Amino acid sequence: MAISYTELCDKVQSRLPEKRMRHSLGVATVSAELADRFLLDSSVASYIAIYHDAYRYSCDESTPDYCRKHGIDVFPEEENEPMLLHGALAAVHFDEDAEDSLPDFYKLAVRHHTLGSDEMGVYGAICYIADYTEPGRKHLDDDDRQHIFSSPTLEEMIIRIMDMQRSYFERVGKKEAVVSIRLYEKLKSGFRF
Numbered sequence: 001m002a003i004s005y006t007e008l009c010d011k012v013q014s015r016l017p018e019k020r021m022r023h024s025l026g027v028a029t030v031s032a033e034l035a036d037r038f039l040l041d042s043s044v045a046s047y048i049a050i051y052h053d054a055y056r057y058s059c060d061e062s063t064p065d066y067c068r069k070h071g072i073d074v075f076p077e078e079e080n081e082p083m084l085l086h087g088a089l090a091a092v093h094f095d096e097d098a099e100d101s102l103p104d105f106y107k108l109a110v111r112h113h114t115l116g117s118d119e120m121g122v123y124g125a126i127c128y129i130a131d132y133t134e135p136g137r138k139h140l141d142d143d144d145r146q147h148i149f150s151s152p153t154l155e156e157m158i159i160r161i162m163d164m165q166r167s168y169f170e171r172v173g174k175k176e177a178v179v180s181i182r183l184y185e186k187l188k189s190g191f192r193f
């Protein structure tokens with residue numbers, strides 16, 4: 001049996017600075033609320049959420065090869081910026097840290113929380129939304145949060161988040177990852193997780 005949420009929380013805490021831990025707890029709270037709202041399992045959502053950034057400070061130039069060795073496809077944007085692979089690294093270590101073999105959808109959810117993907121599943125969608133909106137995030141105000149949370153579906157919430165991100169990327173001259181563009185386009189044409 002996998003370790004409990006509280007035990008996982010302690011493990012994550014030993015890997016993260018206080019501020020990142022506070023963020024992770026915020027993501028867990030919002031994830032549980034979203035799961036309740038969409039009639040999903042809130043304990044699964046918070047288990048995934050508390051773990052999503054556990055390897056946020058563990059990436060270096062060796063991480064792309066390490067992930068490939070563990071069967072993970074590395075996107076070109078991740079190759080150029082290995083920090084983006086912290087979700088992939090968490091996916092590699094999730095079973096070992098949880099002390100059990102977890103269902104694949106747990107690992108897909110943490111793997112894709114950084115760039116988003118059409119393979120992240122409903123729990124990945126929840127983690128992605130909660131990661132962007134948790135109360136500690138200062139790039140959003142109440143109106144922005146209201147704009148996102150008033151969407152009737154998880155898919156529409158992600159479209160709204162990606163619209164905000166896209167205008168931010170445009171302002172700072174950053175290019176969106178191919179996997180994110182594919183997700184956005186699929187969502188716009190009616191894709192459901």
Ligand SMILES: [Fe+2]
Nearest residue numbers: 052053113114
């Ligand atoms: Fe993250």
Ligand SMILES: [Fe+2]
Nearest residue numbers: 023052053131
């Ligand atoms: Fe995060």
